[in-house]
Amino acid sequence: MAEETVLTDDFLRQLINVGEVDILVGLPTHNNARTIEPVIRAIQAGILKCFPRERVVIINADGGSQDGTPELVIRASIDDVWNVSKVYALRTLHSISTRYARNPEPGTALRTILAAADLLRAKACVVVSPDSTTIEPDWLQRLVRPVYNDNFDLVAPIYRRQKFEGVLMRNLLYPMTRAIYGYRVREPYASEFAISGRLATDFLTKETWNAEWGRIGAEICLTITAITGKYRVCQSFLGTKAQPARSASDLVAAMRRTVGALFLSLDSNFPLWSAIADSQPVPTLGAQSEVMLEPVRVNRKRLREMFATGVAQLEPVLRSILSASTLSELQRIAALEVNEFNYPADVWAKTVFEFAASYHKCVISRDHIVQALVPLYRGRTLSFLLENRDGSGQDMEKSVESLCGEFERLKPYLLEVWADRK
Amino acid sequence: MSIKTKCLSRRTKVLSWTPENLLRNGLIAGRRADRYPHCYSIDVGAGGPAIIRDGTRLPLKREAGWYKDAIIYQIHVRTFFDSNSDGIGDFHGLAQKLDYVQELGVNAIWLMPFFSSPLRDDGYDISDYKSVHPSYGTLEDFKTFLSSAHDRGIRVIIEMVANHTSDQHPWFLESRSSQDNPKRDWYVWSDTDTTYRGTRIIFLDTEMSNWAWDPISKSYYWHRFFSHQPDLNYDNPAVCEEMWNVMKFWLELGVDGFRLDAVPYLIEREGTSCENLPETHEVIRELRKKVDDQFPGAILLAEANQWPADLRPYFGNGDEFHMAFHFPLMPRMFMGLRLEDRKPITEILQQTPEIPATCQWCLFLRNHDELTLEMVTDIERDYMYDIYASDKTMRLNLGIRRRLAPLLDNDRRRIELMNGMLMSLPGTPIIYYGDEIGMGDNIYLGDRNGVRTPMQWSGGWNGGFSTADPESLYSPPILNPVYGYQAVNVLSQKRTEHSLLSWMKHIMRIRRSSPVFGAGSIEFLYPANHRVLAYVRQLGKETVLVVNNLSSAAQAVELDLRRYKGNILIEMFGRNIFPRIGDVPYLLTMGPYQFYWFRLRRI
């Protein structure tokens, strides 16, 4: 496996032409032609504004786009041959593209970008999502500076969010990562982040690379590696994060990518996380978090119904995953009407931990375990919405904080169910 | 050095009676053998070709276009060699060192101002245009120098500071004496200091305004440079006439051309920047016409620190200047080297417009002024300052007052690469005295005097420049262990084949071996590796490929040479053969700061 290469000969030739760089901007894409132009423009402007002297390259790892995304990226080059945009720049800016596979594999895309960063000896490597239409030129600076100037190894973003955006992040990924690995990283699974060349190189050589990571994405693994490997981690406030409209099937895919990856990471890191008892804050540049209070219309009845149906229909599946007490608790909650609906934090934390333990033990197919969590997450979402319906941003922060506390408090329970061989 | 001798006997038509043509034809041809009974020889020595008739050199004839193949050596009389032990260089001394100049391989000298002057701006403040400053010798000394230079095939270009005089010049003294003096109109006077407000100030570090108050005539006079350098009024035909008389004076003595100082500023008009005005071009066209009519072959070289597009009008339709300095290119060569990116260089050359066939750019790396950063953007200027003049004392006005070697960290490879580009980019190269041996500078001397220290001839007394007391020299020589005359001097470098001096001689010999460098066209190749600057120079059937690696690390580069398929490459320094060009991209691997000159040959 070690000999397997993600770099095609053509890509390698392009890398030779790029040569050593200071900053590498990675752009994993798949049919993003619709949104990528403002992103590319912002990246280019950010480079010209904040890093005019640095050697920068934009590397697009494309998962087989059919809509000409790579061509749009390549057009962002600034050089003496193709300078059609007439942008003024001190030095050449290469913008190159490679197709790593026919189908998108987020993990392989990241690996391609990191491999390029390693080969080009980039001091800082920043990954930007092609969906981030609200990106501003300053984002680049805010992500790269801590790595480039202050020797941080990982810069995780903090976004200004709508009140009810990033619900999974707030209710599962953040509290659980924080409880498990002991670092308060707000966005452990970020679509924008920056890492040092050192971390990129070390991460590439890690044994944990496998097909699974390639498929579901390795961002969370990167965060965990940074946290557990004694790298310097910080957070940087970026700005408003746009949310592309997602449908229900996207939720399953997102859960697979994020929750699946988080659960998977528990397997190999057990010795590390089992010893961590509490969490510590991470240095943060800019705002800790910002919440926009815009009214959101959510069909609460539908959420409750999906949760209740899920609990009822998946009963045999849940029985094999959850403990009897948790399952009966869920069944009790499922019987509640919308106005009195409440999925308490402790039950939620227990649910998640039991799922994690079952995932570890492979009581059923792991993918099925993650899928079975989806309806329960919907229930938690509803509870979260109801709880914070009229609250301010600060109130919501408090509620997230108390949820995190609940996760941390119940960590011994996770260890218990983890070890329990039923 | 080979001496080729041939007695004329054949009847052929003489195309142009010049040594270069004789050489190119490989023989000397005459119309009638009986009319040319002498034995001619051509000396193709380092000083360029010269014709020797019966053992004596013929005076150099001025062939049109000679400047295109020239390599110019820039000298200040004061700094070169002191023959009378007064601590100041002189014409007599300069004449003694002409053998060195000839050996070096240059074929033209550009002399900085040597006229009578209070020397408040190193001679750019002239108080008498028709005399030699007494420190440098007499007019007779100049004539002797001129003829011995011509004997060696070396042409001489002198400075023509046309824009302004010294405030000690008799013309100005008369002009300021009263408001109704006949010469009052020879300078630009005003009752207020608010006229021509749109005009920038050039010497930002010393001057507050372009106007200076004259307490004698109680009015303001115009000056673009120092306040002791009042600008002449070219709207006055008498001034034009008198300046032509000055030029005629020197041309009659035999000088081969003028470098016209501060050309864009000759004429002022309200509501403009007072630079590059059409009226200025009118003055120049008239001058050029007179030169062409009365002294064909003499050249005019423009000093106009402008963007290429603004410079282009100074060539007119081939009826203004013969040559002009390419100011914006120079800082970009330094920038490209440090950025390890060819973009600054290719971009400025892309922006450089075509010039008439009879015209030529003058290229230089360093000269007697600061490395000017007027023709760069703010970002570029900041970059240049940070990279090349981190010490603020190195900065002057909008520029960096340092010599070539210290700018390049005394890195031999970078010095060679920069000279390699200078010699191979289209234009006539100028070498500033001392840069051929890698002399250093003294940033603790004021103004631009730090780059005008005595030439370092040997490791001995005053570096061989003068036998006077060191204290009495016009400027202290460089003494530090790295750049001082004991470490860097002509004598020691002559002795070693590997010295910078020997290398400079070598590269100039190679440049002279082909007219393609002076007159050929240029076409850039744009290899995907942006650290490699590659271009093809072409003239007639002669094609030369130049590849420069601007990077401090080894590079692989693929060149698209399909157009030249079938040619083999011959590396011009070692004359080794490189593989034939095929259909696939031509792969070259280049060491740090390495460059190649390849002659393309179809065999």
Place this chain on the structure above:
Amino acid sequence: MWEIIITELTQALQELARGFAHYLPRLIVMLIIALVGWVIAYLLKVLVRSILRLTKFSKLSENAGATQLLNQAALPSSTELLSRFVFWVAWIAFILLGVSVLGIVGLQEYISRFFLFLPRLFVALVILFFGLLAASFFSRAALLAAVNANFRSSRLLSISIRIIISIFALSMVFEVLGVAEETMLIAFGTAFGAVMLGLAIAFGIGGKDLAREFLEKKIVTGKKEEKEDDPSPL
């Protein structure tokens, strides 16, 4: 009379004793074979178990969802199950070998038939095992997908898939075993038809709601749906 009886009895006893004496060594041989068979079978079991452990068979079966199936049926782990199966098959084979030593007429034939039948039995068991496994896996996959897609009749769909796959597997098993092939074919056909009919009816009844929902969404309340935001997860 008594004499005759006694003689006959003695004779019979002698016959019996002779017969017994005749059979005793065979019996002992049989017992020895059975004992040795047990030992060999046990060794085989240990061998199989360690091979399976080395090749991480349990992981494979976990991934396939077999472990959970076995757990549900309160059966030991797949490795254990397979090694036990090998043990029993081997031991039974040895016992039968021993019985054949007894030389009982007719039994021989049955025993040889048993040995011929053994590979088929094995294949049939494997098919059954994987068939039930697949039925369980796919029915669950369908259930989860249906629930997450907010499908009304997810349970029904899941059960139908399980039944179809199970029936298919069973029919294959009987096919392999060669037991009452024709009967099975008919039975299977009937069962399959019945299931299909059931499904058709079920889908018809369930689909009524689905269809109405779909049409409502598309035509009647299309605008209302647009307004509702799904709170984004990330």
